Amino acid sequence: MRDHVHYCLQRREKYQTKIRVSNGRELQGLQTAMSETATKRTAAVIGAGPAGLMAADVLARAGVAVTVYEQMPSVGRKFLLAGRGGLNLTHSEPFDGFMTRYGGRSERLRNVIAHFSPQALRDWADALGADTFVGSSGRVFPKAMKASPLLRAWLRQLAAAGVTLKLRHRWQGWRDEQPVFDTPDGELLVQPDVTVLALGGASWPQLGSNGAWTNWLAEAGADIAPFTPANSGFLVDWSETFRTHFAGQPLKSIAVEFDGRSVRGEAMIAASGIEGGAIYALSSRLRDAVMKQGEATLHVVLRPELDIKDIERRLTKPRGKQSLSTYLRKALNLSPVAIGLLQEAAVASGTTLARLAPHELAALVNHLPICLRGVAPIARAISSAGGVSFASLDDTLMLTPRPGVFLAGEMLDWEAPTGGYLLQACFATGVAAGEGALAWLRQRGPV
Numbered sequence: 413m414r415d416h417v418h419y420c421l422q423r424r425e426k427y428q429t430k431i432r433v434s435n436g437r438e439l440q441g442l443q444t445a446m447s448e449t450a451t452k453r454t455a456a457v458i459g460a461g462p463a464g465l466m467a468a469d470v471l472a473r474a475g476v477a478v479t480v481y482e483q484m485p486s487v488g489r490k491f492l493l494a495g496r497g498g499l500n501l502t503h504s505e506p507f508d509g510f511m512t513r514y515g516g517r518s519e520r521l522r523n524v525i526a527h528f529s530p531q532a533l534r535d536w537a538d539a540l541g542a543d544t545f546v547g548s549s550g551r552v553f554p555k556a557m558k559a560s561p562l563l564r565a566w567l568r569q570l571a572a573a574g575v576t577l578k579l580r581h582r583w584q585g586w587r588d589e590q591p592v593f594d595t596p597d598g599e600l601l602v603q604p605d606v607t608v609l610a611l612g613g614a615s616w617p618q619l620g621s622n623g624a625w626t627n628w629l630a631e632a633g634a635d636i637a638p639f640t641p642a643n644s645g646f647l648v649d650w651s652e653t654f655r656t657h658f659a660g661q662p663l664k665s666i667a668v669e670f671d672g673r674s675v676r677g678e679a680m681i682a683a684s685g686i687e688g689g690a691i692y693a694l695s696s697r698l699r700d701a702v703m704k705q706g707e708a709t710l711h712v713v714l715r716p717e718l719d720i721k722d723i724e725r726r727l728t729k730p731r732g733k734q735s736l737s738t739y740l741r742k743a744l745n746l747s748p749v750a751i752g753l754l755q756e757a758a759v760a761s762g763t764t765l766a767r768l769a770p771h772e773l774a775a776l777v778n779h780l781p782i783c784l785r786g787v788a789p790i791a792r793a794i795s796s797a798g799g800v801s802f803a804s805l806d807d808t809l810m811l812t813p814r815p816g817v818f819l820a821g822e823m824l825d826w827e828a829p830t831g832g833y834l835l836q837a838c839f840a841t842g843v844a845a846g847e848g849a850l851a852w853l854r855q856r857g858p859v
């Protein structure tokens with residue numbers, strides 16, 4: 413028989429937990445938490461990513477006894493990974509432009525992000541000692557560029573506010589209206605006054621964001637859009653020669669074009685296809701096209717700062733005894749991977765680069781087609797689209813079929829490009845869900 417442990421969060425208890433951050437250091441003693449009085453209102457926050465921790469922060473500051481439940485052995489694993497390449501917290505562009513990044517969900521998220529704005533997020537990070545700066549692209553980063561110092565300071569602040577952290581507690585839905593967890597000590601049922609779910613999306617499942625919660629929320633009456641990769645790479649049938657020589661190499665200072673949109677930036681050749689910042693910026697449109705038609709053609713502009721006449725003029729200079737690669741490198745300053753890509757495109761259209769006339773070669777440099785044959789697996793995408801529909805939530809982010817349960821973060825059905833828009837919406841929905849939960853508690857008595 414399974415070990416049924418049923419406890420009430422209002423019970424007086426004291427315990428210590430170790431928090432391990434990705435660099436292996438342990439923060440000990442942060443979790444000496446004691447519920448102060450038997451009358452304190454209680455909240456369960458499930459999922460210790462940025463959205464859940466922000467909801468916990470809001471509730472704890474207001475005097476609610478908060479317990480955060482996390483299935484992994486440590487908190488914020490995806491947040492820490494996000495910090496590896498330079499933690500892009502938010503973006504400094506004007507608010508109206510900022511909001512367009514959320515596409516069809518921009519109206520639904522507008523008030524939420526206006527309430528906890530990019531500036532409010534910067535102020536919050538600054539107050540934690542993670543001073544931010546605006547990079548040349550307008551993106552906002554903490555000066556340390558990584559997430560671990562910010563997360564450590566935040567966890568200390570949460571512990572000081574009395575937040576209790578329960579690691580290795582995997583939520584498994586509800587039984588008799590009570591959240592039920594699988595824990596190292598067996599099954600656990602809890603009875604919080606209010607619950608916030610911040611379970612993340614479905615990319616990078618090894619970090620905890622595995623989307624395994626969809627059935628329990630669907631059973632609870634939530635409308636759930638299927639998960640699809642967002643900010644993901646795409647599959648390309650490279651030739652063996654190209655793949656062997658160029659997988660892992662960047663295409664710098666290019667532009668990519670699809671469906672009338674052009675984005676400047678960088679892409680990376682992968683063994684199975686193409687990925688990187690410029691690709692991610694177009695990925696929602698590319699994904700929709702690939703999923704609908706089975707494939708899509710992306711165009712790469714290898715020298716976006718030159719117009720086609722200039723490119724053609726440079727290519728009419730005599731080649732002499734130079735190899736074609738040397739000639740293209742000198743005439744257009746093209747990298748070996750860019751020249752390899754031209755060769756791939758020429759072969760795919762039934763010819764070779766050497767046979768092309770200067771005007772044909774110029775056209776290829778200026779508008780090089782790559783056929784995308786599939787979307788890279790969601791497990792490697794930066795984020796996911798899909799999740800709980802806003803139609804299932806009220807304005808306070810409460811799940812309408814289950815009063816007293818609030819939702820936040822990437823588990824909701826919105827998507828945005830990279831550039832800080834993902835974390836901004838996670839933090840802002842965390843604030844909104846935390847405040848929604850607080851208001852709900854206050855309607856039912858003093859907090």
Ligand SMILES: Cc1cc2nc3c(=O)[nH]c(=O)nc-3n(C[C@H](O)[C@H](O)[C@H](O)COP(=O)(O)OP(=O)(O)OC[C@H]3O[C@@H](n4cnc5c(N)ncnc54)[C@H](O)[C@@H]3O)c2cc1C
Nearest residue numbers: 459461462463483494500583611612620621821822834835
């Ligand atoms: C490589 C990479 C780089 C990124 N860089 C950036 C960036 O620079 N800027 C940016 O804005 N965004 C970035 N992102 C995206 C960003 O990290 C996520 O959007 C964000 O972490 C989502 O926050 P969240 O709190 O909603 O969910 P998550 O961070 O995914 O947290 C959800 C938590 O819930 C837990 N959980 C799930 N199910 C259960 C359960 N049943 N029981 C208990 N716990 C559960 C998970 O273990 C996890 O800890 C990046 C993502 C990746 C993968």
